[in-house]
Amino acid sequence: MNKKVYFAGSIRGGRTDAALYRRIIEYIQRTDAVLTEHVGKPELNLLERGRDRDGEIYRQDTAWLRESDLLIGECTCPSLGVGYELAYAERYGIPCHLFYDRRKVQLSAMLTGDPYFRIYPYEDPEEIFPILRRILDGQEPQV
């Protein structure tokens, strides 16, 4: 309980799944803290802000990542930022649990081939929540 969760979802890579990100974030927030709540917000600014101001985002996000207890990623929408965050999380030993809709995409071999990541393909987004419950409760998800 009261884990610090880094939620990873696409921002500039595409907002197709933003409503699902929001549902996942709100579900986690019932019991735990989400450091990256903004990823679920529909009104998020998607424009580049120049290297200095993007640098502030980068420093904040990587600081959150290093202090998080675990990362939950929704990986259906391809995203350079999420890919970067996953390798960064691995470097710092942050446990990573990744969901994606297997009806829609083939996940990168850099993720499916890396034994560090726990990966949960789903066919219906409703499958996410019972798995998430077990992850947040510190139990081994049964999939």
Added chain:
Amino acid sequence: MNKKVYFAGSIRGGRTDAALYRRIIEYIQRTDAVLTEHVGKPELNLLERGRDRDGEIYRQDTAWLRESDLLIGECTCPSLGVGYELAYAERYGIPCHLFYDRRKVQLSAMLTGDPYFRIYPYEDPEEIFPILRRILDGQEPQV
């Protein structure tokens, strides 16, 4: 001359830019070696192969990355794999030079905000090649 170049481009994230990847790879190959020549091939298999066989891809690609002299990335098409490779390359101190079409996309703040990456936005793919020439010749690109 005869540098070992890791070319990074989207595979399962989308093949919209595959013809451009191929042009870049063939340009590099005039003077240097591209470890990831397959990224430019139109007939590439895009399907997941299960965690074991994807593991072979992962181990091969990360081994190539560690032994490369530099990474050239075409980042217009969002890709989890490319994002992962960029953070991995940074971890191992491999110099990274990234191109993207600024007419088409906003690049992730995890890349634009990270001072480690050299980034070259372009509006016409022809702009890539003179910059690439200078990078491969070991000169500081003027942009």
